[in-house]
Structure formats: structure tokens, C-alpha cells
Amino acid sequence: MPIVLYGTITSPPVRAVLMTAEALGLKLEFREVNLVKLEHLKPEYLKINPQHTIPTLDDDGVILWDSHAIVAYLVGKYAKDDSLYPKDLAKRGLIDSRLHFDTGYAFAALREPVASSFWNILFKYLRTTINVSNNRHLN
Ligand SMILES: N[C@@H](CCC(=O)N[C@@H](CS)C(=O)NCC(=O)O)C(=O)O
Structure with missing residues (x-):
């Protein structure tokens, strides 16, 4: 598989x-x-x-x-081996803290503005497309 x-x-x-x-x-x-x-x-x-x-x-x-x-x-x-994600708890803890920092702060800070402009653009596009198709009979 x-x-x-x-x-x-x-x-x-x-x-x-x-x-x-x-x-x-x-x-x-x-x-x-x-x-x-x-x-x-x-x-x-x-x-x-x-x-x-x-x-x-x-x-x-x-x-x-x-x-x-x-x-x-x-x-x-x-x-x-365990070099990427060590079994040693102190080393693993450091990696986990960075992963959680990404979830809670870094990507969250990036996602918000990108997501809101993405949805704004998409909804503007959909509204235009729907208006165009609704008004097609007028042309
Ligand atoms: N914490 C998640 C974030 C995933 C995420 O937000 N991905 C975005 C694309 S970069 C997405 O799927 N957005 C669509 C949605 O949330 O509906 C991860 O690390 O996988």
C-alpha cells in the first residue's frame, strides 16, 4: 500500500x-x-x-x-535512527517546543492574514461569477 x-x-x-x-x-x-x-x-x-x-x-x-x-x-x-526526533527527553522537548511554537504562533500569525485575503478574493470572484451568470439573460 x-x-x-x-x-x-x-x-x-x-x-x-x-x-x-x-x-x-x-x-x-x-x-x-x-x-x-x-x-x-x-x-x-x-x-x-x-x-x-x-x-x-x-x-x-x-x-x-x-x-x-x-x-x-x-x-x-x-x-x-532517532536523530530527527531524539528519544532523549530534553532534546525531544526542545523539538516539541518548536513544533508547538509553529502551531500556536508562527503559522497562526501567517495563516490569519493569508486566509482572510484568500477568502476575500475567492468570495469576490464567486460573487462576480454568480452576478455574471445571473445577468447573462440581460445581454
Ligand atoms: N496546524 C495545521 C494547519 C493546516 C492548515 O491550516 N492548512 C491550510 C492550508 S496551508 C488549510 O488547510 N486551509 C484550509 C482550511 O482550513 O479549511 C497543520 O500543521 O497541518
């Missing part, structure tokens, strides 16, 4: 998973989820990830989302 990663290449959390897979020498089957086409809100995607975020991993039925959980899982399962 291939290890399947759902996402889109421009997403920073998806790239974190791709970089981790590369560091591990792991081949992933990439399945595009296009946010602009709202593919992350389709029922079949919501069935595997009700939080409708990317990335989502499917490793032979083990389904995980949130890039931080995914990278820790991949390293725990497939790394040949």
Missing part, C-alpha cells in the same frame, strides 16, 4: 511533510487537494479529515492530519 499524502504544494505544512519524507528517503503518493476549487470541503475529503485542512496522511488506513503529528508519526515509524 502506498503512503498517501493529500495536499497542495504551496502549503507550508504540506511542504514540512514533504521535506520530512525526503529526509527519511520515503516515497509518498501525492494527491492534489486544490483549496481554490474548494476540494478540501468535498464530502469525500471531509470523510477522512473533518477539520478540512491539508495535509492529511493515509498510511495503510492510519489517517492523520496536522503536519506536526504527521512528521512525528513518519519519523517514529520509518526513521532508521
